[in-house]
Amino acid sequence: MSGSGAPTIEVPRAEGARVAIVAAQWHPKVTDALVAGAERALADSGVTNYTVIRVPGSFELPVASLHASKAGYSAVIALGVVIRGDTPHFEYVCQATTDGLMQVAVTTGTPIGFGVLTCDNDPQALDRAGLPDSREDKGYEATQAALSTLMAVRGL
Template sequence: MASKGNKTLHKGIPKLKDAFIIIVKTAWNSHIADKLEEGATTLLHQQNIECKTLIVPGAVEIPFAIKAYTESRLQKADAFIALGAIIRGDTPHFDYVCKSVTDGILSLNMILDVPSIFGVLTVNDEQQALERIGGIHGNKGEEAAITAIKMIALNRKLKK
């Protein structure tokens, strides 16, 4: 069961200089992914952190987009945030998609030198998603942005 927002996460957000974050969000369930992105980008802009969004068709494509971006000659990202919503249906497809994107993000965190933050909702129904994009459980996009900031600060500290 999700908590009603992680109040301790909002404490002690480090101030970063010259940070750049790539958000990778899904077009699938865009009405939810857009609200996650809004929460993330609002917080990042408040922290004076530059960000850019890439849009992929669905959640399974998120890890590919992150890896492809790291291999491009585009501006180096300090972190990636994966955003989307996977809503359970009547078939096992939900389980396969959830496992694929979860394993993909985990794999990226093991091989890349910057963090990939898991901000993909995996919910039983649309109501649960709505509760996590500004409802009783806060905005999980905002929480993903805070997590990215804290992980960038940790990564920079460890690389010194």
Template sequence: MTVFEGRFTEASGLRVAVVVARFNDLVTDKLLSGCLDCLFRHGIDTSPSSSQLDVAWVPGSFEIPLVAQRLAVSGRYQVVITLGAVIRGDTPHFDVVVAEVSKGVAAVARDTGVPVIFGVLTTDTLQQALERAGIKSNLGWNYGLEAIEMGSLMAALPG
């Protein structure tokens, strides 16, 4: 029996793209900061001149899948991280955006074979989003860690 697992010590050679939504940037800036901190602490060069990391900003979470797909099919990245925040309001807009971005991100990973980390917060309130982006803990860190694990796992799998 062979067991395949991702490792967190093999991140130094990983090329990562991050797609970040500007809408709700009070939240997404914090997620990006936590994500970059994780990647840096695991050996990825996060400096402005880095050849390992690129960050693409999109207007909102709805636009994330299109840009994630373009980056994934480029062949430059072993993993793509998506960061956004969709906060429930008084209209059904929340449900539409959440459904489309989640289906879109899943389709990108499935269609390209490149792991795409779903880091789009879906919360009922701004307070809940802020708690997940740094007040209590920063899920951006977790998304960075998931990217490292999946990049390493994909490299270890046959084929």
């Protein structure tokens, strides 16, 4: 949701929602900041019932998100970062993570906030992590998206 054309999304009131934040452990400065942004968005929405689940890396986010959905969480916020290296590993992990999270969302009906940064380098990741000198806060934005989707679906 960055760049030209990004929508203005208000954090909806979502008291009573049960939310799982599933976060990778790779690049802890970035992922810890993403979790903090998600927690700020949850507080702004009135959500107090949430759990942080840490997994090794972004590749593990889909399976943990699936189990969180099956455990009855209303929404899942998936947070991680994959930084391009010298091998095709970047493409494989990014594609598998994205496809896996979409599959979880579509098959379970659980809104998934996609907060997985796919960056060329460390400075790009830090600039999106929601740190004091970052331009963007993707943890916050992913939570906004998931909660907005949750409330839209609940209104059907």
